[in-house]
Amino acid sequence: MTILVTGGAGFIGSNFIFYERAHHPEDRIVCVDKLTYAGNLSTLAPVLNDPMFRFYKTDICDRKAVYAIFEEEKPDLVVNFAAESHVDRSIENPEIFLQTNIIGTAVLMDACRTFGVGRFHQVSTDEVYGDLPLDRPDLFFTEETPIHTSSPYSSSKAAADLLVMAYHRTYDLPVSLSRCSNNYGPYQFPEKLIPLMIANCLSDKPLPVYGQGLNVRDWLYVEDHCKAVDLVLRKGAVGQVYNIGGHNEMRNIDIVRLICQELHKPESLITYVTDRKGHDMRYAIDPTKIHRDLDWLPDTKFSDGIVRTIRWYLDNRDWWGEIVSGEYQSYYERMYGNR
Ligand code: NAD
Ligand code: DAU
Numbered sequence: 304m305t306i307l308v309t310g311g312a313g314f315i316g317s318n319f320i321f322y323e324r325a326h327h328p329e330d331r332i333v334c335v336d337k338l339t340y341a342g343n344l345s346t347l348a349p350v351l352n353d354p355m356f357r358f359y360k361t362d363i364c365d366r367k368a369v370y371a372i373f374e375e376e377k378p379d380l381v382v383n384f385a386a387e388s389h390v391d392r393s394i395e396n397p398e399i400f401l402q403t404n405i406i407g408t409a410v411l412m413d414a415c416r417t418f419g420v421g422r423f424h425q426v427s428t429d430e431v432y433g434d435l436p437l438d439r440p441d442l443f444f445t446e447e448t449p450i451h452t453s454s455p456y457s458s459s460k461a462a463a464d465l466l467v468m469a470y471h472r473t474y475d476l477p478v479s480l481s482r483c484s485n486n487y488g489p490y491q492f493p494e495k496l497i498p499l500m501i502a503n504c505l506s507d508k509p510l511p512v513y514g515q516g517l518n519v520r521d522w523l524y525v526e527d528h529c530k531a532v533d534l535v536l537r538k539g540a541v542g543q544v545y546n547i548g549g550h551n552e553m554r555n556i557d558i559v560r561l562i563c564q565e566l567h568k569p570e571s572l573i574t575y576v577t578d579r580k581g582h583d584m585r586y587a588i589d590p591t592k593i594h595r596d597l598d599w600l601p602d603t604k605f606s607d608g609i610v611r612t613i614r615w616y617l618d619n620r621d622w623w624g625e626i627v628s629g630e631y632q633s634y635y636e637r638m639y640g641n642r
Contacts, residue, residue: 305331306536307378309363309411310385312342314491315426315525319384322529324350331355333376335369336385337362337403340630341492345622363407366414373418380536382424383411389494390430390456391638394580397455404459405466412470412478420477424536425467427482429521429548430457434583437519443589444482446544453581468542477541481532484548484588487608488525489615493623494634496520497609500559501616502623504568511639514578516556519585523549524603524612534597548588549601558609565613576642 306323310316311334320332332350336342338360350356357376361368363385385407387393387400408425415423432444433451450465452458470476487497500510531547539545556573563570593599603611616623627635 304329304379305333305376307333307335307372307376307381309335309381309383310342312336312338312344312347313384313388314341315486315528316384317346317490318488318525319382319529319532320347320350320356322526322533324353324355326533328355331357333357333359333372333378335359335361335363335372339387341388343490343622343626346490363411364402366410369410369414370417373414373420377418378420380422380424381411381415381420382426382532382536383408384426386460387456390454391494391579393454393456393459395637397459400455400459401462404456405462408463409466412467412476416470416474416476422536422541423467423476423478424532425463425478425480426532427464427480428457428460429482429484429546429586429588430454430583431461431464431482432586433457435585435587437517437584443587444546445589446482446546446592453583471542479535479539479541480544481535482544482546482588483528483531484521484523484586486525486528487522488612489619490622491525493627493631496555497558497562497612498616498623500562501566501613502627504562504566504572505616505620507568507572509574510559510563510572511574511576511642512556512559513576513582515575516554516559518555518582519552519587520555521548521587522551522553522558522605523547523601524605524608527601527603530602531593531599534599535593538597540596545593545597546588546590547593547599548590550588550590551605552585552587553605561609562613565610576639
């Protein structure tokens with residue numbers, strides 16, 4: 304079988320490719336990635352010479368190029384991880400989010416229709432449900448929670464989700480959708496909370512916490528997300544949405560304090576900065592459906608996963624050191640310079 308994976312040079316896509324090669328070595332993987340600032344070919348070094356792996360540097364919005372790849376590779380299954388994924392960048396400049404996240408998804412689904420692909424799986428996010436209040440810990444996002452977005456990023460992901468369901472109903476395209484909570488683990492780009500705080504801690508730089516740091520996110524180790532996507536892709540029902548999360552809610556400030564503690568750095572590095580515009584308060588996934596229907600449960604406890612993640616960043620300074628020395632510098636200055 305051939306599985307076409309888009310966005311495989313990014314954080315979750317690369318972890319998914321490693322997961323597939325380890326658990327399904329009989330399947331070929333074709334990776335399509337534009338290599339934006341968030342994509343890093345060196346991440347894929349362990350599989351680049353693998354005869355069961357092929358890489359195309361291609362924009363998923365480029366219809367002609369995408370169709371040519373489908374013609375050549377004849378994928379059986381397609382998983383779409385490719386996206387502009389950072390909320391702060393979407394607030395700064397929404398347009399590319401609409402282009403990649405919405406148009407790119409439509410181009411891929413048109414290719415799936417044209418070439419008779421057996422399953423199109425869209426990797427979505429819990430952010431499409433909006434947020435929950437801090438004083439209602441009894442509330443969780445289920446697959447029936449209405450779409451209610453806050454940022455240009457989440458709105459673009461929600462638009463793609465609606466298109467996916469529309470292609471299923473209108474064209475009978477065999478689709479599935481998963482909506483996961485916040486991931487952490489190896490190869491996450493250092494603009495996101497956990498790797499940014501680790502990298503700053505290691506350089507004794509201020510740790511910029513938005514607002515009062517009381518916002519809550521529901522953290523899942525990336526490999527557990529990959530295992531869930533693999534299950535939905537192979538065994539999930541067509542036309543269904545599956546929420547993915549491990550009931551691990553934490554306040555941002557507690558995550559940052561934990562990172563300081565693990566790295567033996569003083570909490571005086573913590574700096575409270577101007578809040579993110581439209582900042583969602585709390586995300587919390589109810590994963591009952593994927594557990595009940597596909598027997599999925601996370602394997603990694605946060606206390607183990609965070610230590611493993613910090614260790615990975617300590618052991619792989621070259622990987623992120625190169626990133627933070629390039630274009631990231633001007634991004635960081637724009638985002639945090641006068642905050
Ligand atoms: P990422 O930003 O680390 O990686 C995105 C990848 O997509 C990069 O390799 C980039 O080069 C590629 N890409 C971007 N635009 C492209 C285009 N036009 N054509 C081809 N490739 C393109 O993102 P991530 O954190 O790995 O997220 C992957 C997916 O998972 C996204 O769809 C995101 O919405 C979703 N998601 C992420 C999280 C999370 O916590 N990171 C949680 C839930 C869902
Ligand atoms: O919930 C799933 C989503 O999780 C994914 O769909 C997104 O692609 C992914 O980026 C992530 O979105 P968040 O906005 O939750 O992640 P981020 O790491 O940007 O921020 C996590 C929290 O930390 C959020 O409340 C904002 C806060 N934060 C973030 C940064 C980068 C800070 O306080 N300081 C920071 O410097």
